[in-house]
Amino acid sequence: MSLSLRAVVPERGLDLELTVAGGETLAVIGPNGAGKSTVLSLISGALHPASGRIVLDDRVLTGERRWVPPHERKVTTLSQDPVLFPHLTALGNIMFALRAQGAGRARARQEAERWLAELGIPELAARRPSQLSGGQAQRVAIARALAARPRLLLLDEPMAALDIDVAPALREQLRCFLAERTAIIVTHDVLDALTLADRIAVLEAGRLIEQGPTQELLRRPRTAFTARFAGLNLVSGRWDGRAVVLADGACLPAHAAHGAGEVVHAAFRPAKVALVGSGGIPRTVRSLAPSGDLVRLRTEDLSADLPPQEVAARRLEPGSPVRLQVPPEAVTTYRA
Amino acid sequence: MSSLPRWVLIPALLGGLFVLLPLMAMALRVHWTHFGELITSESSLAALRLSLQTSAASAALCVLCGVPMSLLLARSEFRGLSLLRSLVLIPLVLPPVVGGIALLYTFGRQGLLGGHLEVLGLQIAFSTTAVVLAQTFVALPFLVISLEGALRTAGTRYEAAAASLGARPSRVLLRVTLPLVMPALLSGTVLSFARALGEFGATITFAGSLQGTTRTLPLEIYLQRESDPEAAVALSFVLMIVAVAVIAVARRRVPS
Numbered sequence: 273m274s275l276s277l278r279a280v281v282p283e284r285g286l287d288l289e290l291t292v293a294g295g296e297t298l299a300v301i302g303p304n305g306a307g308k309s310t311v312l313s314l315i316s317g318a319l320h321p322a323s324g325r326i327v328l329d330d331r332v333l334t335g336e337r338r339w340v341p342p343h344e345r346k347v348t349t350l351s352q353d354p355v356l357f358p359h360l361t362a363l364g365n366i367m368f369a370l371r372a373q374g375a376g377r378a379r380a381r382q383e384a385e386r387w388l389a390e391l392g393i394p395e396l397a398a399r400r401p402s403q404l405s406g407g408q409a410q411r412v413a414i415a416r417a418l419a420a421r422p423r424l425l426l427l428d429e430p431m432a433a434l435d436i437d438v439a440p441a442l443r444e445q446l447r448c449f450l451a452e453r454t455a456i457i458v459t460h461d462v463l464d465a466l467t468l469a470d471r472i473a474v475l476e477a478g479r480l481i482e483q484g485p486t487q488e489l490l491r492r493p494r495t496a497f498t499a500r501f502a503g504l505n506l507v508s509g510r511w512d513g514r515a516v517v518l519a520d521g522a523c524l525p526a527h528a529a530h531g532a533g534e535v536v537h538a539a540f541r542p543a544k545v546a547l548v549g550s551g552g553i554p555r556t557v558r559s560l561a562p563s564g565d566l567v568r569l570r571t572e573d574l575s576a577d578l579p580p581q582e583v584a585a586r587r588l589e590p591g592s593p594v595r596l597q598v599p600p601e602a603v604t605t606y607r608a
Numbered sequence: 609m610s611s612l613p614r615w616v617l618i619p620a621l622l623g624g625l626f627v628l629l630p631l632m633a634m635a636l637r638v639h640w641t642h643f644g645e646l647i648t649s650e651s652s653l654a655a656l657r658l659s660l661q662t663s664a665a666s667a668a669l670c671v672l673c674g675v676p677m678s679l680l681l682a683r684s685e686f687r688g689l690s691l692l693r694s695l696v697l698i699p700l701v702l703p704p705v706v707g708g709i710a711l712l713y714t715f716g717r718q719g720l721l722g723g724h725l726e727v728l729g730l731q732i733a734f735s736t737t738a739v740v741l742a743q744t745f746v747a748l749p750f751l752v753i754s755l756e757g758a759l760r761t762a763g764t765r766y767e768a769a770a771a772s773l774g775a776r777p778s779r780v781l782l783r784v785t786l787p788l789v790m791p792a793l794l795s796g797t798v799l800s801f802a803r804a805l806g807e808f809g810a811t812i813t814f815a816g817s818l819q820g821t822t823r824t825l826p827l828e829i830y831l832q833r834e835s836d837p838e839a840a841v842a843l844s845f846v847l848m849i850v851a852v853a854v855i856a857v858a859r860r861r862v863p864s
Contacts, residue, residue: 318768341771342768343771343772343773343774343775343776343780346774348773348774349772353765357787357788368773372773372774416773420772
C-alpha cells in the first residue's frame with residue numbers, strides 16, 4: 273500500500289510531489305501557511321488541484337478526468353477536533369464508521385465494543401460526546417477512524433488540543449496503531465515526529481524543501497525550519513581543516529574529516545552553547561525567554577540555553593553583545 | 609440588562625400589552641355556558657376536522673418539499689442562489705389573497721396547468737386539494753427559513769467527518785445531517801402547521817368556502833361572525849389555544 277501525490281494549487285501557492293510507502297508514517301512539518309493542511313485536503317478529496325495526480329494503492333483518486341469522491345477514497349482524517357457526532361453515543365460513533373463500511377448492526381456493535389476495549393475505554397460506551405473529556409473524545413475519534421479501515425490515515429495535529437498530561441498516553445497508543453498502517457501526520461511537535469513518524473517531509477511556501485528518515489533529518493537538519501523544529505542550532509560555512517568558517521569570518525571548531533574548503537552544515541544543541549569573554553562567535557541578543565529551568569537566549573540566528581544566574585550576572589538584555597562558544601565534540605558537521 | 613436605558617421599558621410594555629390585551633378581551637367574551645355546544649355544532653366540527661386534516665397534509669407537504677429545498681439552499685453553491693433564496697420566501701410577504709389568485713391562474717380551469725390537469729380528470733380549484741395547496745403555498749417558507757438557518761449554523765464539519773469515514777451521501781443525510789437539525793425541523797414543521805391552520809386569504813380565493821369541503825376553521829369563523837358572533841368567539845378561542853400550544857411545542861428545546 274502506498275500513496276503518491278503530485279499537485280499544483282496556484283491559489284495556495286502549492287506545487288509539490290510526495291510519496292508515502294506502504295506501512296510507513298510520514299510526518300509533514302513546516303511553518304504556518306506552508307501548505308500542510310492543503311496537502312491533507314487534496315488527499316482527502318476536500319480540494320481539487322489545478323493539476324496533478326494522487327494515487328493510493330494503484331487507484332487514481334485525483335487525476336485528469338478522474339475524481340473519486342471523499343467517501344469512496346478509503347482515506348480517513350483525524351484532526352485535533354474529534355468531531356464526534358453529538359447525537360450519538362461513543363459506541364454509536366464507532367458503529368457509524370463500521371456501518372458505513374457495510375457491517376450489519378449486530379456485528380458493528382460487537383466490533384465497536386472491541387475497539388473501545390482496545391483503547392482502554394469500554395466504560396465510556398454509553399456516553400455522549402458532551403460527557404467526554406478532551407482526551408476521552410480523541411480516543412473515541414481514533415477508534416472511530418481506525419474502525420473505518422482506511423487504507424490511509426491522515427492525522428492533522430491530533431494531539432494539539434489535548435492537555436500535556438493526556439497527550440503522552442495517547443501518543444503511545446497512536447504509535448502502536450500506526451506501526452503497521454500507512455499514515456500522514458501533520459504536526460508542530462517534534463515528539464510526535466520522533467515517536468510516530470518513519471520519515472519527515474518539510475514544506476515551506478508550498479514546496480517540499482527537505483525530506484528524510486526521522487532520526488537522520490532531526491540530527492542533521494539542512495534548513496533553518498527543520499533545525500528549529502529539532503531544537504538545534506544550524507550554521508553553514510567552509511571547512512578549513514579544523515573549524516567551520518562562517519560567512520562573517522567567525523570560527524566554529526569541530527572534530528570532523530572533511531576536505532579543506534568543503535561547504536558544510538554544523539548543528540549543535542543550544543544547551544551546549546556557553547558564553548565567553550573573547551573569541552567565539554559574536555552575536556547580539558534578540559530575546560530572552562524562560563525554557564524549563566534555563567533561559568533561552570536567541571540571537572540573530574543562534575540560540576543558547578543558559579542558567580538564569582549567568583544571564584543575571586552578565587546583565588544580558590535584548591541588544592547586549594555576546595560571544596558564543598561550543599565545545600568541538602558537541603558539533604555535528606555534515607556536507608551541505 | 610443593566611446597560612439598557614430605562615425608558616426602553618415603556619414602549620416594550622406597551623407593545624406587550626398590545627399583543628396580549630386583544631386576546632384577553634376576546635377570551636372575556638367567550639360564553640362558557642354554551643361553549644361546548646358552540647364548538648360542537650355540525651358546521652363547527654366539520655370546519656375543525658377539515659382544518660386539522662388539511663393543515664396536517666400541508667405540513668407533510670412542507671416537510672416533503674421543504675427539507676430538500678433547505679438542503680439545496682444551505683449546502684449548494686451556484687450563481688443566483690441568493691436570488692433563489694429570496695424568491696422562495698416570497699409567499700411570506702405576499703398578501704395571501706394575491707397568493708390565492710396566483711394559484712387560481714395556475715391550477716384553476718383557465719389556469720396555466722389547470723386546463724391540462726382537467727384533461728386528466730383532475731379538478732383542483734375549489735376542492736379540498738386546493739385548500740391543502742393554498743395552505744402549503746403560504747406555510748412552506750416557514751419551514752425552509754427555520755431549517756436552512758439551522759443547516760448553516762450546524763456547518764459541514766460533521767458531514768465531512770462522516771464522508772471521511774466512508775459514509776455514502778444518503779447515509780450522511782439520514783444519520784448525521786437530519787438528526788443534527790431535528791429540533792429545527794420539528795419546530796419548522798409545527799410552525800408551518802400553525803401557519804396552515806390560520807390560512808384564510810389564499811384559501812377563500814383559490815378554494816372557496818364549501819362546508820365540509822373547503823370551509824376551514826378561519827373561514828367558518830369569518831362567516832359565523834355575522835350570523836352567530838358567540839360561535840365565532842368560541843371558535844376563535846379554540847384557534848388561540850391551538851396557537852399557544854404550537855408556540856409551546858416549537859419553543860421546547862430538544863435535549864442535546
